[in-house]
Amino acid sequence: xxxxxxxxxxxxxxxxxxxxxxxxxxxxxxxxxxxxxxxxxxxxxxxxxxxxxxxxxxxxxxxxxxxxxxxxxxxxxxxxxxxxxxxxxxxxxxxxxxxxxxxxxxxxxxxxxxxxxxxxxxxxxxxxxxxxxxxxxxxxxxxxxxxxxxxxxxxxxxxxxxxxxxxxxxxxxxxxxxxxxxxxxxxxxxxxxxxxxxxxxxxxxxxxxxxxxxxxxxxxxxxxxxxxxxxxxxxxxxxxxxxxxxxxxxxxxxxxxxxxxxxxxxxxxxxxxxxxxxxxxxxxxxxxxxxxxxxxxxxxxxxxxxxxxxxxxxxxxxxxxxxxxxxxxxxxxxxxxxxxxxxxxxxxxxxxxxxxxxxxxxxxxxxxxxxxxxxxxxxxxxxxxxxxxxxxxxxxxxx
Numbered sequence: 001x002x003x004x005x006x007x008x009x010x011x012x013x014x015x016x017x018x019x020x021x022x023x024x025x026x027x028x029x030x031x032x033x034x035x036x037x038x039x040x041x042x043x044x045x046x047x048x049x050x051x052x053x054x055x056x057x058x059x060x061x062x063x064x065x066x067x068x069x070x071x072x073x074x075x076x077x078x079x080x081x082x083x084x085x086x087x088x089x090x091x092x093x094x095x096x097x098x099x100x101x102x103x104x105x106x107x108x109x110x111x112x113x114x115x116x117x118x119x120x121x122x123x124x125x126x127x128x129x130x131x132x133x134x135x136x137x138x139x140x141x142x143x144x145x146x147x148x149x150x151x152x153x154x155x156x157x158x159x160x161x162x163x164x165x166x167x168x169x170x171x172x173x174x175x176x177x178x179x180x181x182x183x184x185x186x187x188x189x190x191x192x193x194x195x196x197x198x199x200x201x202x203x204x205x206x207x208x209x210x211x212x213x214x215x216x217x218x219x220x221x222x223x224x225x226x227x228x229x230x231x232x233x234x235x236x237x238x239x240x241x242x243x244x245x246x247x248x249x250x251x252x253x254x255x256x257x258x259x260x261x262x263x264x265x266x267x268x269x270x271x272x273x274x275x276x277x278x279x280x281x282x283x284x285x286x287x288x289x290x291x292x293x294x295x296x297x298x299x300x301x302x303x304x305x306x307x308x309x310x311x312x313x314x315x316x317x318x319x320x321x322x323x324x325x326x327x328x329x330x331x332x333x334x335x336x337x338x339x340x341x342x343x344x345x346x347x348x349x350x351x352x353x354x355x356x357x358x359x360x361x362x363x364x365x366x367x368x369x370x371x372x373x374x375x376x377x378x379x380x381x382x383x384x385x386x387x388x389x390x391x392x393x394x395x396x397x398x399x
Contacts, residue, residue, distance in 0.1 A: 068358040069396040071109040077390025080126030095126040107381040118165040129183030170205045178223035211251030224269035235264040237329040266305035270314030279330040300354040309373040315350040320370025342367035
């Protein structure tokens with residue numbers, strides 16, 4: 001081997017070691033800079049709640065056969081929805097993507113009404129608080145480059161009149177973010193010198209504290225449990241992924257999963273479990289990872305975690321499961337809309353028992369590509385968005 005070639009190889013090895021050391025420093029050792037506190041979020045008004053009363057479980061002898069019921073809740077594309085209860089009934093609130101108006105409808109498809117008439121054109125994402133009274137509407141300005149995030153609360157009208165959205169604008173060009181389970185805080189990422197800075201604030205954008213930084217720019221944020229935020233490197237079949245957990249108060253981070261091609265994940269909000277997939281060219285595998293024991297087990301169905309939701313107790317999850325996987329690079333081809341899926345709905349329990357609940361595509365008569373699912377506290381309703389049409393649906397799974 002020539003002397004020049006040896007020098008080049010040595011230089012390359014040193015460069016790789018330096019990069020790895022730099023990433024470790026940023027992820028785990030770099031201190032954060034506090035930002036002065038200030039501001040309070042207005043108290044919620046006409047709210048929906050995750051659960052008004054404990055679910056009623058019928059004894060086996062009174063439970064008869066029930067055929068699941070599929071209902072379309074919106075005829076137009078939505079930006080986002082939230083499922084709760086009101087007066088003992090399952091209620092869904094959603095934001096119309098074209099106008100920004102807020103609607104409310106029963107999970108059984110009855111009693112639809114418009115709650116607000118505040119126009120916010122072309123909202124592409126609505127992040128809801130669990131109470132259904134506050135949300136963050138995200139849209140792109142007319143220059144097609146600037147991302148606006150409007151934090152608002154649903155202000156009810158007087159004497160049955162339509163209300164309005166009242167709120168404030170958050171910093172521009174927020175890359176991604178999530179609202180805390182208790183609905184009082186917002187964690188978001190903004191670009192900073194080629195990397196990102198993670199900031200926790202209240203829902204008005206006040207009381208801001210910088211709690212995390214990374215030289216890597218592309219992350220997805222979730223906040224499933226009050227004491228833990230998760231950061232997932234944006235999934236692609238072309239690279240291995242990372243999943244980190246982050247302390248919302250102190251900002252300390254921990255590496256949960258790594259070196260998994262096409263990694264995408266759904267943390268369990270109540271147990272130390274992660275539902276995750278690995279994928280590549282025309283294949284996907286779904287697994288469960290127990291972060292307390294390190295155990296990994298097959299999930300029992302084949303799909304992407306974005307098509308799944310954990311139930312309230314964290315002892316079961318429900319998924320849209322594609323009938324087939326056409327050739328393509330996953331999850332990229334699905335994210336980009338190049339390959340849509342034709343789904344059935346399946347449930348999987350903590351003991352590994354799987355059950356097909358309904359072929360929703362066959363029931364509709366057209367393919368349904370399920371995404372953004374949410375489960376009612378009593379496991380009775382599954383609401384979701386059809387990725388292709390953008391419309392909102394409800395699946396009633398028991399009486």
